[in-house]
Amino acid sequence: MAIDSGSTAFIIVCAALVNFMTPGLAFFYGGLVRQQNVLTIIMQNFVAMGLVTMIWVVWGFSLCFGKSGKMFGSPATYAMLSNIEDLDGEIPGLAFALFQGMFAVIAPALMTGAFADRMMFAPYLIFIAAWVHLVYFPFCHSVWGGGFLAEWGVLDFAGGIVVHISAGFSALAAVMAMPHRKKIEAELDTDPHNIPFVALGTGMLWFGWFGFNAGSALGTADDAAAAAANAGINTEISASCALFAWMVIEWLHKGKPTLVGACVGAIAGLATITPAAGFVRPWAAMIIGLLSAPWCYGLVELVKDKLVIDDALDVFAVHGMGGFLGTLCIGIFADENVGGIKASGELFGKQFAAAVGTAAYAYAVGFALVKVIEKFMKIIPPQHALELGLDASIHGERAYKDTSQNGGKTAVESTPGSSRSSTMTRSQSRETRADDAKKEKLITEKEPRNAESRSAFATIRGGGSAR
Secondary structure, three states: OOOOHHHHHHHHHHHHHHHHHHHHHHHHHHHHOOHHHHHHHHHHHHHHHHHHHHHHHHHHHHHHHOOEOOOOEOOOOOHHHOOHHHOOOOOOHHHHHHHHHHHHHHHHHHHHHOOOOOOOHHHHHHHHHHHHHHHHHHHHHHHHOOOHHHHHOOOOOOOHHHHHHHHHHHHHHHHHHOOOHHHHOOOOOOOOOOHHHHHHHHHHHHHHHHHHHHHHHOOOOOHHHHHHHHHHHHHHHHHHHHHHHHHHHHHHHHOOOOHHHHHHHHHHHHHHHHHHOOOOOHHHHHHHHHHHHHHHHHHHHHHHHHOOOOOOOOHHHHHHHHHHHHHHHHHHHOOHHHHOOOOOHHHHHHHHHHHHHHHHHHHHHHHHHHHHHHHHOOOOOOHHHHHHOHHHHHHOOOOOOOOOOOOOHHHHHOOOOOHHHHHHHHHHHHHHHHHHHHHHHHHHHHOOOOHHHHHHHHHHHHOOOOO
16 A cells, blocks of 8 residues: 555654653643652653653564564564564554554553552562553554454454553552552642642643544545544544533532542543544544543542542543443444444444453453562652652652742642732742851851852752642
């Protein structure tokens, strides 16, 4: 098949959009955690871009799309992205590898929200490196690479099984294998530290999700153009409906509509439509979005309040079960005139079996990985690291200075609309800066020739956490 320049440009742009989602996820999660741990979870997301991409180039792409071995492709087929020009399609093999690699990056990053605040950095690197080999690559090949699920007729347009169910259920397993944060921390604060970060991250994810779903049509020529357009509009519809429905549910249930709730609702709608985006009509996307809100909201409440499972940022309920619901919806709403697939009882049964099987396997591997890694190194940070904050204790950095009004106690405790409280805070900040200046001057006077002391003080002052 001849290479189509329009399709090639489209896929490269979509790859960039999906790549943009990982920093978006970092901001989304970063705003939801405590301020002393925000850099840790952002780092966990960013490092996935480095580590997984290297694995992808060496043999990851080949394990997913190489000569079929039912669950894995041959690692030799496209090792180091060699012979990739042999791929037949309307886009170059390298463009296809670029696009698919972005999915491999964000899948393990999704899990970081579940075990936020309680995994050391080295064990995390080992965990995601092992996870992509044992979970992501097998399901990517099985569904998209011509493996056994594809041969059986299981459908997944953009990652309900491959990304969301696999990551969501492995995330659940990881938190089940680790102690609840209440057992390792005397005082557990679960309030978001920076809600604007959450909104920013949601916007970035939503923006990138158009590349995630529409790009999965893999082109713009002939039928692919219609599939891309369909997936794009369905993405917007489902996210919008879920956002509004979640807001209403939360308003009725808790008395107030929150921005955080609206953002989580949008993500639930996006995750749920993903597997069905190119197979259903817009009216079905509206139903899927409206269903995803009570489905995921109810599961969040069940997991947190009834089962007391410490899935910190609701990865299982939103991504795992959202992807599960969307996978089943293919068997209910698929339209033959949209994606060439017609809904049926047989298709529903296959989708259900594949979703359950993926969930069980991903859970088992996720749980086993944590337990095995735990045998060789400490996964849970020591008590002093938890008290200091993971940013400072693991990475030697702090997100905010002492004088920063970033969402710390001074900002939170200020009464909305109160000029007195904000004036006091500014005054306190000026006093703090003045005290720091006096201390620095005193050190300078005592040690005029000791530039190292002055440098050390500046480092400490610049790295203090907001109080």
